[in-house]
Amino acid sequence: MEISKVGVAGCGLMGHGIAQVSAEAGYDVVVCEVSQEALDKGIGKIEKQLGKAVEKGKMEQADADAVIGRIQGTLELEDFADCDLVIEAITENLDQKLDLWKQLDGIVKDEAFFATNTSSLPVADQAAATGRPERFLGLHFFNPVQRMPLLEVIESGATESGTMGVGLAYGEKLGKTTVETKDKPGFIVNRLLVPYLLDGIRGYEEGIGSVEEIDIAMKAGAGHPMGPLTLCDVVGLDTLASIADVMYEAFGESRFQAPATLQKLVGEGHYGMKSGRGFYDYSGDRPVAVDPEL
Ligand code: CAA
Numbered sequence: 001m002e003i004s005k006v007g008v009a010g011c012g013l014m015g016h017g018i019a020q021v022s023a024e025a026g027y028d029v030v031v032c033e034v035s036q037e038a039l040d041k042g043i044g045k046i047e048k049q050l051g052k053a054v055e056k057g058k059m060e061q062a063d064a065d066a067v068i069g070r071i072q073g074t075l076e077l078e079d080f081a082d083c084d085l086v087i088e089a090i091t092e093n094l095d096q097k098l099d100l101w102k103q104l105d106g107i108v109k110d111e112a113f114f115a116t117n118t119s120s121l122p123v124a125d126q127a128a129a130t131g132r133p134e135r136f137l138g139l140h141f142f143n144p145v146q147r148m149p150l151l152e153v154i155e156s157g158a159t160e161s162g163t164m165g166v167g168l169a170y171g172e173k174l175g176k177t178t179v180e181t182k183d184k185p186g187f188i189v190n191r192l193l194v195p196y197l198l199d200g201i202r203g204y205e206e207g208i209g210s211v212e213e214i215d216i217a218m219k220a221g222a223g224h225p226m227g228p229l230t231l232c233d234v235v236g237l238d239t240l241a242s243i244a245d246v247m248y249e250a251f252g253e254s255r256f257q258a259p260a261t262l263q264k265l266v267g268e269g270h271y272g273m274k275s276g277r278g279f280y281d282y283s284g285d286r287p288v289a290v291d292p293e294l
Pocket of ligand 1: 119143
C-alpha cells in the first residue's frame with residue numbers, strides 16, 4: 001500500500017519535527033495533541049522553522065505555505081481514521097502509549113501501518129496491544145528531527161518484512177539515512193549514547209570539570225558537535241531519565257542508572273531546553289551554565 005497520509009500523535013519536541021519533515025517530503029499530515037495550547041505551540045515551532053528557511057533563501061514562501069497547508073492540526077484521534085501510517089511521539093510512558101494504541105486500533109483503517117518513535121520501550125509490547133502486530137514497527141527519529149539524518153527502523157519480532165519495507169521507503173522519501181535494528185532497549189544509538197551522557201553527568205558530580213568545561217572538552221577533544229551536558233538538555237532531562245530507567249531495568253548495569261543530579265533536576269521540573277533550564281539556563285540571548293546544586 002502506498003503511504004500518502006501520515007498521522008503523528010504528539011506535537012512536542014519530536015512530534016512537531018516528524019510532522020514537519022513528513023509534510024516537507026510531500027505527505028499529507030494530521031498531527032494530534034491533547035490541548036489546543038500544546039497544538040498551537042508545536043505548529044508555531046514548525047511555522048518558525050519554515051519562516052527561517054524562507055528568510056535564509058533556502059525555501060520559497062509558496063513552498064513553505066504548501067508545507068503548512070499539508071499539515072492538519074487536531075485534538076481528535078478520530079481524524080487519524082484514513083491515515084496510511086500513524087506514528088506516535090507522545091511521552092515516554094508505556095501505559096500511556098498502550099492506551100493510545102488501543103484507541104487508535106479501533107479508529108484507524110485496518111490496512112494502515114502503526115509506528116512508535118519510542119527511544120527505549122519495547123516495540124513488541126506496543127504492537128501486542130493492537131490487532132495488527134505484523135503491521136507495527138519502530139521508527140526512531142533523532143533530535144532535532146529536521147537536522148539529524150538518521151532514522152532507526154525497528155523490527156519487533158512480529159513485524160512483517162513488507163512493513164519494514166514501508167518504514168524504510170518512508171525514511172528514504174524523507175531523505176533520512178536508515179538503519180534496520182532489533183527490538184533491544186535503546187536500539188543502536190541510545191545503547192551507546194545514553195551511558196556516555198550519564199557518564200558526563202557522573203563526571204560532573206565527581207568534579208572532573210565544570211558543566212562548561214566538560215562540554216568544551218568533548219567538543220574540542222573528541223570532535224563532537226555539542227558537549228554531553230548540552231546534549232542532555234537537547235534530548236530532554238525527563239526523557240533521558242525515562243530511557244535510563246528502562247535500560248537499567250533491562251540490563252541491570254550501573255552505567256545505565258540515572259545519576260542523582262539528573263533525578264534532582266527532573267524532580268525540580270528542569271527538563272533542559274524545552275523547559276528553559278537544565279544544565280544551562282536558556283532564558284537569555286545565549287545559554288548560561290547553571291550549577292545543578294543551586
Ligand atoms: N530544530 C530545527 N533546526 C535546528 C535546530 C532545532 N532545534 N537547531 C539547529 N537547527 C538548524 C539550524 O537552523 C541550522 O539550519 P540551516 O543550516 O538551515 O541554517 C542548522 O540546524 C545548523 O544549526 P547551527 O549552525 O545553529 O548549529 P550547529 O551547526 O551546531 O548544528 C546541530 C546544530 C545539528 C543540533 C548539531 O549541534 C548536532 O548535530 N548536535 C548533536 C545532536 C544530537 O546528537 N542529536 C541526537 C540526540 S539523541 C536523540 O535524539 C535520540 C533519543 O532517543 C534520545
